Amino acid sequence: MIHVHVTSWFLGLILFFVTYMLYKKNAGKKSKIFHMILRVLFLAILATGGHLLAGYITDPGIVNKGPLIIKGTLGLIMVGLMEIILVQRKRGEGRLMNWVFFWITLVLVLFYGYIVIG
Ligand code: HEM
Structure with missing residues (x-):
């Protein structure tokens, strides 16, 4: 998993x-198709991450669940930011803060993912 x-x-x-x-270049339909494929990948990220998280949360052998919950939350924010940045680009709005x-x-x-949880 x-x-x-x-x-x-x-x-x-x-x-x-x-x-x-593609959105930046105003590639029209092409950018829409890529965005759709990306959204399917978002679902895969959420499903696999959620599945891993559920497995760890219910594991009584793991005492410190904090880092896992933080990791999951950061993952959710990551997916949200990618979607927000793309929708804004599509509308022709660029917001520097979202990139920050x-x-x-x-x-x-x-x-x-790699250092704290390892
Ligand atoms: C773009 C979004 C995401 C990125 C870049 C990302 C990145 C990572 C990385 C680098 C790891 C460690 C892989 C390894 O140890 O080989 C990981 C593991 C994990 N992620 Fe994500 N993740 C994302 C989204 C999510 C979401 C949405 C969730 C939960 C809702 C989630 C939950 C987890 C869990 C529970 C692990 C297992 C920790 C472990 O066993 O090491 N992730 N992820």
């Missing part, structure tokens, strides 16, 4: 940047 999770967020990130570029939050959250989610 962890491999499916990592594969889906990794592909999701790549597709997010591709879709962003995006990069901070990405660094934190990778830090929690």
